[in-house]
Amino acid sequence: MLYYLDTSIWLDIFENRDEHNFPKSKYAIELLNKIIDNNDKILVSRAIIKELINYGYNYFEAVGLFKKFKPILIYVNFNEKQFGKAKDIANKRAIPRFDSLHAIIARDNGAILISRDNHFKKLADITKTKKPEDII
16 A cells, blocks of 8 residues: 655654644554555655745755655655646645645555645545544
8 A cells, every 4th residue: 555644644753743632643653553564655755845844844854754764665756737736726725735735646646645634625536535543
């Protein structure tokens, strides 16, 4: 199986962002462990790296976060057509551009998109989104 984890899921993994009565980091890590155990793969795009930079990481920190997961990662690029479509969808549906880009990348690569972000409900016609606990 192929998965595409939204940046928020990666942040849950990297920053241990559990909330009171809601162990979202625990769920994200359990999903990651299941992916490893099943020899599945996770797609990572430049869009995720750029979002991590927007959240305050520098480029080298952002890239470095993924090093220990290298055996299960597949790096994918997006093209101008995908980016243009994502921008158009984001404007029309009043959602962040990166969210629409993540949905398009996941769809075009046959990956299951994992996120908690409600913006993805507006993208259900592009790809279905699951939460980590839906998979584990």
